[in-house]
Amino acid sequence: KIPLYNNDGFHKKAIDVLKKIQKNDFIPKRRKYGTPFWVKPVNDWGFIPTKNYQEGQFEYADAINAESMQKRIVDGGGACWNCVIACWNKSSIKFGSHKGVSLVGPEYETLALMGSNLGMKTIEDVAYLNERCNELGMDTISLGGVLGFAIEAYEKGAISKKDLGGNDIGWGKAEELARLIDDIAYRRGKIGNILAEGVKTASERLGKSSGSYAVHVKGLEIPGYDPRGAFGMGLAYATSDRGACHQRAWTVRAEINDPELDRFSFKKKAELVKKIQDERAAFFSLVLCDFAPISEEDCVDMWNLATGFDHTVESYLLAGERIWNLIRLFNLREGLDPKEDKLPKRLFKDPFTKGPAKGILLTDEGFQQGLKEYYSLRGWDDKGIPTKEKLEELGLVGYILDK
Numbered sequence: 158k159i160p161l162y163n164n165d166g167f168h169k170k171a172i173d174v175l176k177k178i179q180k181n182d183f184i185p186k187r188r189k190y191g192t193p194f195w196v197k198p199v200n201d202w203g204f205i206p207t208k209n210y211q212e213g214q215f216e217y218a219d220a221i222n223a224e225s226m227q228k229r230i231v232d233g234g235g236a237c238w239n240c241v242i243a244c245w246n247k248s249s250i251k252f253g254s255h256k257g258v259s260l261v262g263p264e265y266e267t268l269a270l271m272g273s274n275l276g277m278k279t280i281e282d283v284a285y286l287n288e289r290c291n292e293l294g295m296d297t298i299s300l301g302g303v304l305g306f307a308i309e310a311y312e313k314g315a316i317s318k319k320d321l322g323g324n325d326i327g328w329g330k331a332e333e334l335a336r337l338i339d340d341i342a343y344r345r346g347k348i349g350n351i352l353a354e355g356v357k358t359a360s361e362r363l364g365k366s367s368g369s370y371a372v373h374v375k376g377l378e379i380p381g382y383d384p385r386g387a388f389g390m391g392l393a394y395a396t397s398d399r400g401a402c403h404q405r406a407w408t409v410r411a412e413i414n415d416p417e418l419d420r421f422s423f424k425k426k427a428e429l430v431k432k433i434q435d436e437r438a439a440f441f442s443l444v445l446c447d448f449a450p451i452s453e454e455d456c457v458d459m460w461n462l463a464t465g466f467d468h469t470v471e472s473y474l475l476a477g478e479r480i481w482n483l484i485r486l487f488n489l490r491e492g493l494d495p496k497e498d499k500l501p502k503r504l505f506k507d508p509f510t511k512g513p514a515k516g517i518l519l520t521d522e523g524f525q526q527g528l529k530e531y532y533s534l535r536g537w538d539d540k541g542i543p544t545k546e547k548l549e550e551l552g553l554v555g556y557i558l559d560k
């Protein structure tokens with residue numbers, strides 16, 4: 158065991174931070190509902206993925222939201238080891254053909270991607286599919302994206318019933334989708350094998366215009382916040398190191414609450430995305446949970462007390478920026494073309510037909526302008542490559558790329 162630099166000071170600070178967490182306004186909601194809390198607001202705001210991202214509001218959202226979960230399947234709470242927030246929901250299905258199936262969850266992302274995105278009308282169906290994924294070790298965001306894509310491809314003729322071995326999949330058809338999940342997990346049949354590769358490769362192999370509704374960034378399926386309702390999420394997904402990940406920069410809170418920001422515009426989003434990306438890169442390096450409301454100042458105090466360093470908030474955020482540049486260099490070295498900093502076609506051409514984001518589309522001009530500003534703020538060139546000057550400033554001289 159490595160001793161802490163200042164054991165007493167660290168523990169005193171940790172107690173102080175825990176007290177602040179307990180007093181945080183949002184913690185009671187997080188403890189009571191967990192991440193499913195977000196189903197209602199994101200649906201109300203009109204950007205919950207629905208039927209393969211064709212819509213941003215789901216007609217059965219009330220059936221799969223946090224209240225419905227509490228009433229119908231939640232047995233109690235729980236927590237990761239020693240966590241004072243305790244955001245888990247321990248659930249079990251109480252009736253129907255899957256009575257007795259138990260799990261921790263579903264989380265918001267599962268309710269969005271395997272709920273509204275697949276047209277599921279009951280919380281039990283989402284819980285059932287969630288547990289099937291748990292059993293098989295499959296990610297519910299990516300798989301939800303893949304299944305939504307598969308249903309639309311089936312409806313539009315890019316996948317036939319014969320391809321599916323007679324499985325008549327469709328929106329809200331939990332049993333048929335559970336069967337397809339097994340086919341994907343075991344790469345059974347032509348379609349199971351193709352879909353196991355994810356939406357990007359599946360659309361490339363299927364062809365038949367399926368690329369027009371293949372929703373992913375850099376091969377990673379989009380999580381539970383459709384950028385047509387919060388443009389900052391579009392810039393966050395496009396510039397994320399691993400594709401469409403909501404944990405690299407979650408701009409939703411700022412875009413909804415900050416009166417200075419228009420959620421249907423790319424203006425001022427480059428600055429917001431960069432700031433959150435750098436902060437999260439530093440924060441996650443301290444091995445903290447994404448949901449822990451700990452200020453930058455408290456993070457730095459604990460870091461210094463644990464290690465004996467003498468960091469400031471400025472140098473902490475600079476560490477985040479250094480990480481972000483290092484990852485960019487890693488991706489460039491491994492052949493990830495910066496041209497992949499882009500978004501799926503659907504977001505630019507298929508407007509929602511209902512809700513507050515009805516009729517809204519991203520524009521290529523707005524997105525390119527946002528991307529240009531982002532590269533400039535990062536000190537990268539106009540192709541998205543870190544400049545020699547920026548790398549020198551960050552102390553990353555040994556990583557300067559040969560052009």
Ligand code: SF4
Nearest residue numbers: 236237240242244446
């Ligand atoms: S560590 Fe994070 S995910 Fe785990 S119970 Fe606490 S808040 Fe929830």
